[in-house]
Amino acid sequence: MERKEMKYIDGSLRNKKLFLLDIDGTVSLDAEWIEGAPEVLNLIEENGGKYIFITNNSTKGIGDYVDKYRGMGLPVDRSNFLTASYVTACFLKEKHVGELIYVLGTKSFVKELREFGLHVAEEVTEENIGRITVAVVGFDNELTYGKVTDICRLLSAGEVKYYATNMDLACPVTFGFVPDCGAICRMIACAVGREPEYIGKPNKMMVTMAAEKYGYAFEDILVIGDRLYTDIACGINAGVDTLVVFTGEAKREDLETTEFVPSYYCETIGELYEILRENGI
Ligand SMILES: [Mg+2]
Numbered sequence: 001m002e003r004k005e006m007k008y009i010d011g012s013l014r015n016k017k018l019f020l021l022d023i024d025g026t027v028s029l030d031a032e033w034i035e036g037a038p039e040v041l042n043l044i045e046e047n048g049g050k051y052i053f054i055t056n057n058s059t060k061g062i063g064d065y066v067d068k069y070r071g072m073g074l075p076v077d078r079s080n081f082l083t084a085s086y087v088t089a090c091f092l093k094e095k096h097v098g099e100l101i102y103v104l105g106t107k108s109f110v111k112e113l114r115e116f117g118l119h120v121a122e123e124v125t126e127e128n129i130g131r132i133t134v135a136v137v138g139f140d141n142e143l144t145y146g147k148v149t150d151i152c153r154l155l156s157a158g159e160v161k162y163y164a165t166n167m168d169l170a171c172p173v174t175f176g177f178v179p180d181c182g183a184i185c186r187m188i189a190c191a192v193g194r195e196p197e198y199i200g201k202p203n204k205m206m207v208t209m210a211a212e213k214y215g216y217a218f219e220d221i222l223v224i225g226d227r228l229y230t231d232i233a234c235g236i237n238a239g240v241d242t243l244v245v246f247t248g249e250a251k252r253e254d255l256e257t258t259e260f261v262p263s264y265y266c267e268t269i270g271e272l273y274e275i276l277r278e279n280g281i
Contacts, residue, residue, distance in 0.1 A: 006255065009243060009266045011279040016241070018216040019044055019051040020207060022225035024172075025248020027053070027269055031072065034247050036270020038074055043273060047281045052210050054223075056084045056166035056200040056230065057139075061108065079214070084165040084200030085109055085138055087209055089116045091199055092136065096161070100131045102154055104147045104184070105138030105165075124150035129157055137164040137188070137196060139171065139181040148188065155192045166200030168230075201225075202233035207240060224269065226250055228260040236260060245269055 021027055027037040044051050053065070060068070062081045069076045085105075092101060093116045102121045103110050113120050113136075121128055123146075135154055140147070154160055164185050170177035182198075189195050199205055211221060221240040225231020226248025235242035241263040244250050250258075255265060266272060 006261050007264060009264045009272060009275050011275065013222065013241075013243075013264065013272075013275055014279040014281055015220065016222040016281060017049045017220040018210065018214065018222070019049065020054050020210055020221060020223045020235075021051060021269075022201075022227070022231045022248075023053050023055045024057070025226035026224060026231070026245055028072075029247075031068070033072065034269055036268060036273045038072075040269055040273040040276065041074060043276055044281060047276070049281050050079075050214060050216075052080055052082055052214075054082045054201065054206045054210065054234075056168055057171070061112070062086060082206055082210055084206070085112060087206050088136065088138070088163065088165045088199045089113050089118070090209060091205060092116070092118055092134070092163075096134050099133045100128065101134040101136055102132045102151065102160075103136050103138070104143075104151050105136070105140050106142050109138040109140075109165075124154045129154060132160060134161045134163070135196075136162075137181060137185055139165060139168075140184060141178070143184065148184075151188055152191050155188070155194050162194055162196040164196035164198050167198040167202075168200075201230040202237055204234060204238035207234060207238035211238075224272075228254060228258045228262070232258075232260045232262045235262075243272070 027034055041051050062078050065081045066076055066078060089112055100119050100121055102124055110120055121132055132154060135151055165181050167182040168180040169182040171180040185196055218240050222243055223235030223240055224243045226245055228250050232242045232244055243264040244262040245268055246252055247268050
């Protein structure tokens with residue numbers, strides 16, 4: 001198979017206006033900036049562009065992300081973030097408003113969905129099982145066997161649309177990893193043989209929602225991330241240009257074998273600063 005062309009970042013990036021960035025391993029590691037990240041983000045804004053962090057990590061609400069990054073010295077507001085749980089809420093509002101939706105998720109996720117005007121059931125009962133038309137799974141660190149049993153009962157009963165926020169299997173914590181949304185869905189699949197449609201990266205929905213919400217054409221968008229099979233795949237699925245950095249999961253040698261070939265690569269986000277400063281945006 002002929003491999004798609006990719007290149008080291010250069011001046012052909014000058015026409016990008018909307019920068020969609022992964023967070024962990026791309027602009028920061030824990031509470032530390034990766035070198036050059038604040039400079040490039042400020043430069044984008046100073047030149048009339050926009051940047052939005054797109055993250056599958058839904059353990060924090062958007063308000064918490066705003067507080068964290070302001071605390072790290074970046075003048076962000078809510079418009080600088082799209083999380084998988086927020087995009088899921090927007091998607092459900094567009095497609096399933098008025099329907100009864102069973103949600104396997106945290107109290108905070110349920111609250112977020114209700115604030116969007118969605119009709120949420122937190123239990124599956126004899127009384128409501130015939131009326132629930134949609135099942136949604138989020139990363140749930142309040143998971144109980146009762147919730148798992150409820151969703152298995154629902155998915156076994158018949159035609160129910162089935163979605164989940166993100167396909168990540170493990171979520172990094174201070175001592176290592178805990179099961180993330182994708183692992184919860186695998187457990188359910190072991191029992192009932194059904195997999196959900198995942199809304200977070202690599203689904204193109206995060207890119208299309210950002211483009212629509214803020215009015216950018218796809219050729220003006222660059223997706224930047226450190227994971228080929230989520231970040232870069234997300235950009236490829238949406239049909240926009242992509243840039244991989246090697247400060248997180250992907251290593252340079254992965255480019256030789258991956259099926260998710262980025263448009264551009266560079267070592268760190270800081271190198272993008274030099275390119276944009278020299279060529280403008
Ligand atoms: Mg990452």
